Amino acid sequence: MFMLMREDILVFTKVLMGADLDRATIFWQFRREYTEKSEREQGASTGDPTLNLHVCNRKENRVLLLGIQPSKSRPTTRRPAIMTSPVTAPVLNNTDKWIEENQKFFLPPVCNKMMHNEGQMKLFYVGGPNQRKDYHIEEGEELFYMIKGDMCLKVVEQNQHKDVHIKEGEIFLLPARVAHSPQRQANTIGMVIERDRAETEKDGLRYYIEENGASTLTTLYEEWFHCEDLGSQLGPIIKRYFASEQHKTGQPVGTIEKPPFELDSKVKLVKPFCLKHWIDKNRADMDSKGVVNMFGSNSQFQVDVFGKGENTGKCDTAEIFIWQLEGSSTVTVEGKEYAVGNNDSLLVPIGQSYTSKREQGSLSLICYQDPTRKVVPE
Numbered sequence: 001m002f003m004l005m006r007e008d009i010l011v012f013t014k015v016l017m018g019a020d021l022d023r024a025t026i027f028w029q030f031r032r033e034y035t036e037k038s039e040r041e042q043g044a045s046t047g048d049p050t051l052n053l054h055v056c057n058r059k060e061n062r063v064l065l066l067g068i069q070p071s072k073s074r075p076t077t078r079r080p081a082i083m084t085s086p087v088t089a090p091v092l093n094n095t096d097k098w099i100e101e102n103q104k105f106f107l108p109p110v111c112n113k114m115m116h117n118e119g120q121m122k123l124f125y126v127g128g129p130n131q132r133k134d135y136h137i138e139e140g141e142e143l144f145y146m147i148k149g150d151m152c153l154k155v156v157e158q159n160q161h162k163d164v165h166i167k168e169g170e171i172f173l174l175p176a177r178v179a180h181s182p183q184r185q186a187n188t189i190g191m192v193i194e195r196d197r198a199e200t201e202k203d204g205l206r207y208y209i210e211e212n213g214a215s216t217l218t219t220l221y222e223e224w225f226h227c228e229d230l231g232s233q234l235g236p237i238i239k240r241y242f243a244s245e246q247h248k249t250g251q252p253v254g255t256i257e258k259p260p261f262e263l264d265s266k267v268k269l270v271k272p273f274c275l276k277h278w279i280d281k282n283r284a285d286m287d288s289k290g291v292v293n294m295f296g297s298n299s300q301f302q303v304d305v306f307g308k309g310e311n312t313g314k315c316d317t318a319e320i321f322i323w324q325l326e327g328s329s330t331v332t333v334e335g336k337e338y339a340v341g342n343n344d345s346l347l348v349p350i351g352q353s354y355t356s357k358r359e360q361g362s363l364s365l366i367c368y369q370d371p372t373r374k375v376v377p378e
Contacts, residue, residue: 085196085349085350086118087347087349090331090338090347090348090349091347092338092346093346094341094343094344095323095343095345096343099189102125103127106189107127108128108129108130111130112126113125114231115345116319116321116347119349119350120196120317120350121195121196121319121321122193122194122196123321124191125147126182126192127187127188127189128184128186128187128188129185130182131184132181133207134181134207134237134238134241135154135205135206135208136180136181136203136204136230137178137205137206137263138177138194138201139176139201140197140201140369141173141174141176141194141300141301141369142174142180142192142194143171143172143174143193143194143301143367144166144174144190144191144192145170145172145190145191145192145275146166146167146169146190146191147168147191148168148188148189149187150167151165151183151184152166153172153174153181153183154180154183155180155269156217157268158267159217161214161217162269164271164272165272166190166272171278172272173299173303174269175269177261177264177267178264178267178269179206193321194369195300195369197227197228198371201227202225202226203227204223204259205234207219207220207221207222207247208220209252219256220246221244221247221252222256222259223237223241224260270295279305286308287308290306290307290309292304300369300370301367301368302369302370303365303366304365305363305364306358306364307358307363308359308362310357310358311356312355313353313354315348315350315368316350317350318350318368318369318370318371319347319349319368320354320367321345321348321366322345322346322348322366323345323364324340324341324342324344324345324362324363324364325363325364326342326361326363327342327359327361327362329357329358329359330356330357331346331348333346333348333352333354
């Protein structure tokens with residue numbers, strides 16, 4: 001739920017019944033009506049409204065739509081809501097060639113390079129070594145895959161510190177609101193996919209008090225910020241921590257501000273698993289059904305692996321990432337054809353339809369992270 005300021009105005013409440021509409025369609029219908037209403041009343045559009053969507057009755061397909069006009073004090077320097085993206089044309093890369101051309105960035109002090117950063121999807125490759133004490137917290141999910149070597153992801157799972165070891169060739173989905181601290185070794189390369197943040201979302205960077213060399217659950221130091229470029233924003237926060245009294249004394253100073261949201265203390269992490277072994281185990285279903293889902297429907301991430309055949313897709317809230325795992329495919333986006341070879345990837349822009357055709361022996365991993373599927377803490 002949104003915390004409304006006094007000057008915020010409830011524009012209207014509308015109930016849509018009996019129509020088979022997804023949230024993205026509802027959003028655009030609302031935005032059009034909101035803009036027209038603003039222009040009629042004020043002579044100009046006030047920009048995109050902040051939305052709060054609730055499915056009231058899925059069986060009867062009732063959707064309660066609340067539109068909130070932003071307050072006058074709302075910052076105007078942040079990027080647009082995550083429903084929009086500057087990426088307007090598909091982006092085709094060969095992963096092996098791209099890594100070879102950018103491997104110099106995988107070494108300290110940078111250790112990472114963004115492949116996709118302009119739009120809603122944030123996809124980057126990370127090297128090492130990188131040992132850190134800080135824990136990152138966000139409302140989105142992160143998808144990890146280790147291309148070369150192993151890594152350790154330190155997490156707080158169900159109020160306990162835990163090490164998640166992701167080995168070479170393994171894939172792992174980190175749920176939202178789980179504190180995590182990636183530890184990477186030299187001569188390793190990993191892929192990470194996350195998403196852009198809505199204007200209302202904040203990320204946290206947290207340090208925990210240590211006792212006898214082990215982290216506790218007591219916060220030593222933390223900062224919350226709207227994440228626009230994590231790579232450039234982390235540095236100043238880390239510098240402030242090392243210059244703080246908390247770092248010098250090992251004890252918190254004063255009162256730590258209440259965080260924007262609490263950690264998910266109930267979620268149970270699914271262990272990392274070998275992508276190749278998973279494919280071999282599910283290959284028969286891919287051949288017979290054409291597609292197998294990887295993580296279920298309770299995540300923001302939708303990750304499917306498609307076998308021989310044809311599929312069409314479109315997402316109005318996220319960019320779609322097509323990764324050719326085996327063989328080749330032909331992908332047509334808005335009438336333009338792309339030849340996608342082995343270990344190529346294709347980024348499909350928000351709102352653009354695609355058709356992917358695969359022959360026998362072809363496998364495509366197709367994924368996106370839909371922010372409207374985010375579970376709001378009670």
